[in-house]
Amino acid sequence: MRKHGKRFNNIVAAFDRDALYAPADAAAIVKKNATAKFNETVEIHIKLGVDPKKSDxxxxxxxxxxxxxxxxxRVIAFAKGDAARAAEAAGADVVGEADLIERVKGGFADFDVAVATPDMMPSIGKELGRILAQKMPNPKSGTVTPNIGNAVREIKSGKVEYRLDKTGIVHTIVGKASxxxxxxxxxxxxLLDAIVRAKPSAAKGTYLKSITLTSTMGPGVKVDPARIKATATTA
Known part of the structure; x- marks a missing residue:
């Protein structure tokens, strides 16, 4: 069984870990509990009432x-000509076409998100499918688009992707403890409003099963799913 240090145990003793909090209250508790010596990331983990094995x-x-x-x-952009220049102007860290494909094949991985124009995808899929894996540009996440400059700007300014994992949980971030x-x-x-709106029509029963907010080094704080539904439907 994992043993926690004095700092963590003191934090846990200061709030009720079994209680369900309103979103704003949970955010305040997580911020207060982020006492590490670095700027902790605030993460969210959402268990959804869907079957991840079913595409619908x-x-x-x-x-x-x-x-x-x-x-x-850090954003890399696979693009040519005017699209490549637009990606550079928008702040992409690395822009290229065949040369960038070869660079990634050679082991370059110092990036967080890859974006591409549609005409680049046949080559990217053929050459980098296994290498990029979850970083593969995808139209559903807005990372395959003819308007690549806008995609780069949105990602740089705070656009986040959320996706269901194999266990039916969405993991993503909502900011920093600062x-x-x-x-x-x-x-x-x-974020929660977007996930509620993304509920598949095929999903039955309770959609938001559990929500936990935490910082990198802090304990999880439970968010009340019922309050999320009320907020989202009245927004």
Whole structure:
């Protein structure tokens, strides 16, 4: 059994880990509990009432967080000509076509997100399918688009992707512990509203089964799913 240190145990003793909190209250508790010596990332883990094995119950999308993520995101762009110049102007860290494909094949992996224009996808799929794996550009996440400059700008400014894993859980981030409580609460509300709106029509029963908010080194704080439904439907 894992043993926690004095700092962690003192944090846990300061709030009720079994209680279900309103989103804003949970964000405030997580921020208060982020006492590590670095700027912790605030993460969310959402158990959904869907069957991840069924394609018609897949949950995947993107959302622009109003206050960004607080992270510096490295973006590479596969594009040619005017599209390549647009990606560079938008702030892409590396832009290329066949040369960039070869660079990634050779082991280059110092990036967080890959974007591409549609005409580049046949070559990318053939050459980099296994290498890129989950970083493969995808139209559903907005990373395959003819408007590649806009895609780069959105990602750089705080666009995050959410997707269901094999166990039916969505894991993503909502900001940094350095954000103030209102910024974290607004980012959290925006993300959860997007996930509620992304509910597959084939999903039956309870959709939001459990929601846990935490920081990198802090304990999980439970969010009340019932309050998320009320917020989302009245927004």
């Amino acid at each position: 119950q897949n949950v995947r999308g993107t959302v622009n967080l109003p206050h960004g993520t607080g992270r510096s995101v 954000f103030d409580e209102a910024q974290l609460a607004e980012n959290l509300a925006t």
